[in-house]
Amino acid sequence: MTDTQNEMAAIVAEQAERLFAGAVSRERLEAADGGPFDTQLWTEVQQMGLPLALLAETEGGIGLALGQAFGLARRAAAHALQLPLGETMIVAALTSTPAEAPATLALAKDDGALPSVAWGGDAAQVLVADAQGWQLVDAADVSTSERRNLAGEPRCDLTRVAEQGRSVAVPDWLSADTDSPVEALRAVGALLRSVQISGALGRAVELAVRHATERQQFGRPLSKFQAIQHMLAVATEESAAVWAVSDAAAEGWGRPGFVLRAAMAKSRAGLATGRVAAIVHQIHAAMGFTREHELHFTTRRLFSWREEFGSDALWDEWIGRRVCAAGGAALWPQLVASTTAHATGEDAA
Amino acid sequence: MQQFEFTGAVLPPAAEAARGSIRAFLAEEVAAARFQPHRCTWSSFDSGFSQRLGAAGFIGITWPEEYGGQSASSLTRFVITEEILAAGSPCGAHWIADRQSGPQILRHGSERAKREILPRIARGECYFGIGMSEPGAGSDLAAVRTRAEKVEGGWSISGQKIWTTNAHHVHYMIVLARTGERGESRHEGLTQFVVDMQTPGIEVRGIRDMAGNHEFNEVFFDNCFVPDDMVLGAEGDGWALVTGELAFERSGPDRFLSDYQLLVGLIDAVGPAPDRLQAVEIGRMVAELASLRRMSTSIAGMLGRGEQPVVPAAIVKDLGTGFEQALPEVARRLVDCEPSLGAEGPFAEALAETVLRAPSFSLRGGTREILRSMIARGIGLR
Incomplete structure (x- = not known):
């Protein structure tokens, strides 16, 4: 990364933060919760160029470094942004196309069904993975049956109504790790959800720390009770662990070994979600259990995201089978290779 | 969002080169059946292993050459450390000296302490114990009661330390002792000393742990003399020093x-x-x-x-x-x-x-x- 690129990344991050902080209000989150797509907000996100963050400059994108691009998805998740920004960013990068309309990822079942596709009814294009490969499909070529996840975000069951679709090559760095086009795209989605979970965990802990500092019982703030302090220390640890392991996964984008990094991140993110959600809700007590309080925008997303693109249990099993097949002695070098940082400027994507 | 970020650290080529060397060393140790990986931890005391490791240049590597080190980066040391641990090697003899006592002497010790002690640690020949806990001072470390009185040319230490791993094998202990009043913060009036275990007035008594191993010890000091140039830092700086030492340890x-x-x-x-x-x-x-x-x-x-x-x-x-x-x-x-x-x-x-x-x-x-x-x-x- 040159200084100019870093400066630009910092400006993009700052602009995005300002947009999310201002525009992702409680009113708009409530309106989107089970409600229509926030077209106006998408236009603002698009005008800022955020959907093109991960796409290389030579392909018409902004070409941020990996950490910076996925940092935007993390930031958006911290604000519970009710839009498929991460999905669109990824589709643009994987199809090498500067398309800024909402896009999403779909994993086909063995029978061809495309269940629970994020914003499947709002996306202009869907990157579909099935046993044969990947295809970029237009919204006009799918029919949609809408459902919602636990956070009230659209998750749609799609059915392809026409054969049309632009074939997209699974990149070498993914096919090096897995023969399955579905597994390859699942890993990509797992990275995205891990990064989003990290942002949401950071937000959840922030809210709980604030509440503990403000709320008084027995004549003093909750934060002065050692039991509360230790709970928040644990939540901080868990959140930090997910940040670290999802950073490692984001860095792995564009290189062989990515799938294992994404698997580890999604596994750790799922584990931390249960632990952190339990703590932050306990600290917020009855207030945090209501729709009046803002905590649920974050924790309901956490409960949804940990299941998507492979639950922690699915990826645990994937890692466990692979590790056992390779034998005990092979684990250490594998662990070193999949957690060591790559130098900035050596992004291989 | 997240208060403590763990930014990825890129390992320099020297660190990756060191990984190759230490793996080769450890593979040879295992091939020669010099240790059983599944039975060892970083408190397993094996001076032979430490001496071979030191001779091969894997101890004290971040220290300057003049004190037996190689001025290597802490990332190189990290790589060597993680490989030694992952291999399940019996690295307990030199572990504390390399991890915390040596760095503590390098930062706060006298020129004589650095010259006499650090090169021996780096050769894998000189081992340290930790002299922090006492019967009445566990987590509440500021409650230590071991005292050091000023005497001609040095200090005289009396008191008791406990839970000192391998005190019965080591050459030195870094002892935290009270040299003045506690003050309101309770952290004043403490000083760290490098104590030669051969000094008259030291008695070591073993404590068996629940597995039956003898690693822990009680150490008693009865008017044990420590020369002035074996004081770490300035008199009364002990709390700040011990906090820094614990950061290495943790x-x-x-x-x-x-x-x-x-x-x-x-x-x-x-x-x-x-x-x-x-x-x-x-x-x-x-x-x-x-x-x-x-x-x-x-x-x-x-x-x-x-x-x-x-x-x-x-x-x-x-x-x-x-x-x-x-x-x-x-x-x-x-x-x-x-x-x-x-x-x-x-x-x-x-x-x-x-x-x-x-x-x-x-x-x-x-x-x-x-x-x-x-x-x-x-x-x-x-």
Whole structure:
């Protein structure tokens, strides 16, 4: 990364933060919760160029470094942004196309069904993975049956109504790790959800720390009770662990070994979600259990995201089978290779 | 959003080169059957191993050449350390000297202390014990009562230390003693001393741990003389010094790799075709380990930049010891094997060693409760 690129990344991050902080209000989150797509907000996100963050400059994108691009998805998740920004960013990068309309990822079942596709009814294009490969499909070529996840975000069951679709090559760095086009795209989605979970965990802990500092019982703030302090220390640890392991996964984008990094991140993110959600809700007590309080925008997303693109249990099993097949002695070098940082400027994507 | 970020640390080529060398060294040790990986931890005392390691240039490497070091980066040291631990080697003899006592002498010791002691540590010939805890001063370290009185040419120490690992083998201890009034903060009037274990007036009594091992000791000091140039820092600076020493003690990969060989043994005991429960549980432990290794590398990077990552180190130690303690619990549910120290096979032995050692993981180097209070302070709750 040159200084100019870093400066630009910092400006993009700052602009995005300002947009999310201002525009992702409680009113708009409530309106989107089970409600229509926030077209106006998408236009603002698009005008800022955020959907093109991960796409290389030579392909018409902004070409941020990996950490910076996925940092935007993390930031958006911290604000519970009710839009498929991460999905669109990824589709643009994987199809090498500067398309800024909402896009999403779909994993086909063995029978061809495309269940629970994020914003499947709002996306202009869907990157579909099935046993044969990947295809970029237009919204006009799918029919949609809408459902919602636990956070009230659209998750749609799609059915392809026409054969049309632009074939997209699974990149070498993914096919090096897995023969399955579905597994390859699942890993990509797992990275995205891990990064989003990290942002949401950071937000959840922030809210709980604030509440503990403000709320008084027995004549003093909750934060002065050692039991509360230790709970928040644990939540901080868990959140930090997910940040670290999802950073490692984001860095792995564009290189062989990515799938294992994404698997580890999604596994750790799922584990931390249960632990952190339990703590932050306990600290917020009855207030945090209501729709009046803002905590649920974050924790309901956490409960949804940990299941998507492979639950922690699915990826645990994937890692466990692979590790056992390779034998005990092979684990250490594998662990070193999949957690060591790559130098900035050596992004291989 | 997240107060403590663990930025990835890129390992320089020298660190990766060192990985190759230390792996070759350890492979030769294993090939020659000089140690049994599944029975060793970083408190296992084996001076032969430490001397061979020192002769090969793997101890004290971050120190300047004039004190026996190689001016290598802390990331190179990190790589060597993690490889030594992952291999399950008996690195306990020199471990404390390399990890904390040597760095403490380098930063705060007299010229004589640096010249006489550091090169011997780097050769793997000189070992240290920790003289912090006392019967009345555990987590509440500021309550130490061991006293040092000023005498002609030095100090005279009297009092008692406890839980000093390998005190019966080591050449020196760094002793925290009271040299003045506690003050309102309770942290004043403390000083650290480098005490030669050959000095008259020292008595070491062993304490067997619950596994039956003799690693712990009580150490009694009765008018034990320490020359002026074996004082660390200035008189009264002991609290700041001991806090810095604990940061070295807490920050390394020894806080999640203590029982790594049990994980290796578990994977081999389960075999190449695990059932779903085995695969899920092992996968989860591996993912947890990945997050720990990533965070630990990041801390090595912070140390290399001259930062003092006190709270991040507490975070990794608390998460790490939690992982180490969970590992035998997971292992015993996945493999039907009764832990045994007898000749029941390596897995049964490793399981037994770990089950019996695990309670200590979240005690040594700062209890879980102390670490969580430090983290709470770090996020502004105290």
